Amino acid sequence: MTSAVILGGLMVWMWAYPKFWAGLEVHPVFGWSELLSGMAFIDPYARWAVGAVVLASIVMLVFNRTRLAGAVIAATISVFYLVLHATPWLGMAIPTYETLSAGLAAGLTPEQIRAAGRLDDVHVVMTLVNGLMALVVISAELGLRREASETARLGRFAY
Numbered sequence: 140m141t142s143a144v145i146l147g148g149l150m151v152w153m154w155a156y157p158k159f160w161a162g163l164e165v166h167p168v169f170g171w172s173e174l175l176s177g178m179a180f181i182d183p184y185a186r187w188a189v190g191a192v193v194l195a196s197i198v199m200l201v202f203n204r205t206r207l208a209g210a211v212i213a214a215t216i217s218v219f220y221l222v223l224h225a226t227p228w229l230g231m232a233i234p235t236y237e238t239l240s241a242g243l244a245a246g247l248t249p250e251q252i253r254a255a256g257r258l259d260d261v262h263v264v265m266t267l268v269n270g271l272m273a274l275v276v277i278s279a280e281l282g283l284r285r286e287a288s289e290t291a292r293l294g295r296f297a298y
Contacts, residue, residue, distance in 0.1 A: 142279055143200040146213060146272040150197050153265045154216070158190030167239035168229070168262065175249055176228045192216065200276070207284075210276035217270030224263050232258035 157166060169182035193216065199209025223229050234242070238256030247255070 142272065142276045143206055143210070146210065146269065146276050147197045147200045149265070149269050149272060150193055150213060153269060154193040155190055155197065158186050158193070167236045167243065168233065170243045171233055171239050171249075171252075172229050174243065189216075207277065207280040210273045210280065214270055214273035214277065217266050217273060220266040221263065221270070224266070231263055233262065235259045
């Protein structure tokens with residue numbers, strides 16, 4: 140349960156809060172991806188969809204019966220984010236939030252935004268941390284389930 144609470148806290152901080160409650164009209168990372176890809180639906184619709192899946196996963200982590208599924212969803216989101224960061228639509232290192240926000244508000248091109256400030260790889264690092272924590276929760280849940288089934292099998296054998 141402790142690992143699930145830590146994972147849930149990391150997911151709220153890194154994935155849910157910025158997508159719903161950060162008070163941003165345009166989320167910098169989703170706006171950046173929208174600017175690079177030319178797909179106008181990414182912010183806010185893709186941001187809201189990802190946020191809804193993250194919130195569902197966080198709720199699932201709280202309950203014993205759904206904890207494994209919540210951790211699998213969290214691990215899947217981590218893999219999806221890492222793959223997305225490996226594409227030209229986002230990139231491994233993106234400009235800092237301040238640079239992105241200012242550049243998007245000023246209507247700068249991606250090249251101008253990249254030239255305006257240093258790149259930041261915190262998103263990739265925290266996605267790796269979330270993914271590893273999800274794997275810890277998955278391992279713990281599978282271990283608990285295996286232990287419970289062995290105990291039940293031993294009980295049936297002894298009976």
